Amino acid sequence: MECNIRTVxxxxxxxxxxxxxxxxxxxxxxxxxxxxVVGVVEVVDVVAGAVEDLAVSPSVDDAVAFSLKFSSIRLxxxxxxxxxxxxxxxxxxxxxxxxxxxxxxxxxxxxxxLAAGYSVTIxxxxxxxxxxxxxKGATLxxxxxxxxxxxxxxxxxxxxxxxxxxxxLENNGVLSGLNPGxxxxxxxxxxxxxxxxxxxxxxxxxxxxxxxxxxxxDIGARDGKLAIFAAGDRGVxxxxxxxxxxxxxxxxxxxxxxxxxxxxxxxxxxxxxxMGLSEGLxxxxxxxxxxxxxxxxxxxxxxxxMVMELxxxxxxxxxxxxxxxxxxxxxxxxxxxxxxxxxENDNLVVLPGAALGKQLFSAMVANGDGKFGTQGLISVIQRxxxx
Numbered sequence: 001m002e003c004n005i006r007t008v009x010x011x012x013x014x015x016x017x018x019x020x021x022x023x024x025x026x027x028x029x030x031x032x033x034x035x036x037v038v039g040v041v042e043v044v045d046v047v048a049g050a051v052e053d054l055a056v057s058p059s060v061d062d063a064v065a066f067s068l069k070f071s072s073i074r075l076x077x078x079x080x081x082x083x084x085x086x087x088x089x090x091x092x093x094x095x096x097x098x099x100x101x102x103x104x105x106x107x108x109x110x111x112x113x114l115a116a117g118y119s120v121t122i123x124x125x126x127x128x129x130x131x132x133x134x135x136k137g138a139t140l141x142x143x144x145x146x147x148x149x150x151x152x153x154x155x156x157x158x159x160x161x162x163x164x165x166x167x168x169l170e171n172n173g174v175l176s177g178l179n180p181g182x183x184x185x186x187x188x189x190x191x192x193x194x195x196x197x198x199x200x201x202x203x204x205x206x207x208x209x210x211x212x213x214x215x216x217x218d219i220g221a222r223d224g225k226l227a228i229f230a231a232g233d234r235g236v237x238x239x240x241x242x243x244x245x246x247x248x249x250x251x252x253x254x255x256x257x258x259x260x261x262x263x264x265x266x267x268x269x270x271x272x273x274x275m276g277l278s279e280g281l282x283x284x285x286x287x288x289x290x291x292x293x294x295x296x297x298x299x300x301x302x303x304x305x306m307v308m309e310l311x312x313x314x315x316x317x318x319x320x321x322x323x324x325x326x327x328x329x330x331x332x333x334x335x336x337x338x339x340x341x342x343x344e345n346d347n348l349v350v351l352p353g354a355a356l357g358k359q360l361f362s363a364m365v366a367n368g369d370g371k372f373g374t375q376g377l378i379s380v381i382q383r384x385x386x387x
Contacts, residue, residue, distance in 0.1 A: 009152065048235075085182060096152050098123075098150070098155065104221075121151055123140070123144050148178040157245060175202055225249075249386070267336070268351065321372050325370060329358075364380055
């Protein structure tokens with residue numbers, strides 16, 4: 001029996017679902033997949049207990065969607081050839097994108113890529129969280145390695161530098177599976193030194209790495225209006241523009257690590273704005289002013305800011321649902337205040353405002369509110385003032 005199957009996903013103990021371009025008729029019964037598979041899968045032998053009457057029709061070229069089921073089957077796995085390795089032009093119909101990390105930000109960003117027509121393969125530590133993206137056409141696989149093996153460009157949006165190191169550099173990570181010419185893009189707020197390490201490691205494997213953290217929160221991710229701070233090889237960053245522009249506005253920041261340095265500086269400014277906005281609202285209300293009326297009065301003047309536009313309404317309504325977790329601000333501001341590599345001592349700067357901001361966000365975490373959105377900083381100011 002010879003029947004070639006193109007599958008989007010096959011997992012141990014699961015069902016292979018895909019398109020047969022030889023066999024016109026669909027078949028049904030039991031299946032045991034003996035290996036995790038992604039890509040093009042060829043059934044090379046029916047080992048035992050196979051369903052009978054599985055003749056093929058080699059002359060049939062049209063694809064027929066179906067599920068194959070056997071009691072036992074042996075598979076030969078062939079990872080698909082890359083469609084658009086760098087520098088071959090990116091195309092929404094050919095370029096295959098991988099995505100690791102589907103929290104509030106990651107899910108919104110990956111959703112925009114799916115809506116733009118890209119093929120997206122995802123990995124989630126908690127597969128149930130992938131249901132929404134899967135329903136939109138994303139393919140779910142079992143490891144970062146499998147994402148990288150089947151994609152031209154792999155993005156990540158995870159929690160912290162330790163998570164980035166784990167999914168990229170450790171065994172079964174992205175760089176162990178990425179094909180030559182493949183590109184890894186980290187949109188996590190991470191450490192500049194780690195970005196440089198990943199860039200150098202990718203080069204050794206004939207691959208490319210870009211650090212491209214973003215700013216704009218969940219609303220910017222949903223609406224495709226993120227600010228994207230991209231660094232690494234300029235040519236690769238420019239090559240990625242068609243993908244970046246689906247999610248927001250990219251700006252080239254310089255060599256590897258500069259994107260992360262830009263994001264740290266961004267977070268220092270955002271943290272200071274959140275602190276000022278929180279204190280302004282608490283003062284106004286203590287003075288007997290209506291919070292919204294005060295906000296509307298000052299938003300067009302010098303006090304106005306993107307932070308005010310994004311977060312003031314949520315602060316007033318005590319809506320602390322996260323676009324980005326408050327605990328991540330402790331990490332981000334900490335990288336500016338007190339995380340300096342020994343080789344970078346000359347770059348150490350004294351940032352008293354950022355240090356205070358980090359303390360206030362740390363107070364949120366201590367109060368059990370680390371999973372609140374960053375706009376929840378107002379709760380600390382309110383507690384200090386007896387509210």
